[in-house]
Amino acid sequence: ETGVTQSPTHLIKTRGQQVTLRCSSQSGHNTVSWYQQALGQGPQFIFQYYREEENGRGNFPPRFSGLQFPNYSSELNVNALELDDSALYLCASSTDRVSYEQYFGPGTRLTVT
Amino acid sequence: AQSVTQLDSQVPVFEEAPVELRCNYSSSVSVYLFWYVQYPNQGLQLLLKYLSGSTLVKGINGFEAEFNKSQTSFHLRKPSVHISDTAEYFCAVSDPLFRGSARQLTFGSGTQLTVLP
Numbered sequence: 001e002t003g004v005t006q007s008p009t010h011l012i013k014t015r016g017q018q019v020t021l022r023c024s025s026q027s028g029h030n031t032v033s034w035y036q037q038a039l040g041q042g043p044q045f046i047f048q049y050y051r052e053e054e055n056g057r058g059n060f061p062p063r064f065s066g067l068q069f070p071n072y073s074s075e076l077n078v079n080a081l082e083l084d085d086s087a088l089y090l091c092a093s094s095t096d097r098v099s100y101e102q103y104f105g106p107g108t109r110l111t112v113t
Numbered sequence: 114a115q116s117v118t119q120l121d122s123q124v125p126v127f128e129e130a131p132v133e134l135r136c137n138y139s140s141s142v143s144v145y146l147f148w149y150v151q152y153p154n155q156g157l158q159l160l161l162k163y164l165s166g167s168t169l170v171k172g173i174n175g176f177e178a179e180f181n182k183s184q185t186s187f188h189l190r191k192p193s194v195h196i197s198d199t200a201e202y203f204c205a206v207s208d209p210l211f212r213g214s215a216r217q218l219t220f221g222s223g224t225q226l227t228v229l230p
Contacts, residue, residue: 004156033217042117042203042220043157056215090156092218100145100164100207100216104156 004093004105012111013081021076021108023091031097032074037088050097086112115140115206119221127229134189134224136204144206146187151201199228
């Protein structure tokens, strides 16, 4: 059974640019959540996708957007990057939107200069 | 709204000594409680969870935690730590009821456990 995978591992972007991060959910999981973990802080919930639709959102601006595909993989898009967007972005999958148990991927480290 | 406070940002401890990592939560409703561990350059791994029942829960790698409803605490303990336990530990809460939208985790700011030889 393959766990949650994320790509790329690291990337560096310039302020104002756009970025796309990718996540493949664990086999059999149809729900994907994204979290932002700034340096020295705990992860903060960005949003969740269930069966290709956004199913809830944290306190993040609209320039953070996402997609979920029919195979339940997901993308996180961030437009107009700001320096404060530098963080580890974690993807977590779960069996369905009712499940309390989330399985995390290794994360993508984004640096905005 | 829920919140989690981890009282110690850093805990140094010598190998084979006991350790306790403290976690307090605030919530107007009952909660599910979790401890996750994050090793350097890795994602989060679930150590243990409290859903209901016995207030003492056992997890992986010899860790255990005790839920105290009156003190709204969920402290993590290990009787004897190893060098390999050096990592960041996060306490998290979740709403036990599914309310139709995302069942998100709310995390504390983390405790860095450093085990010294």
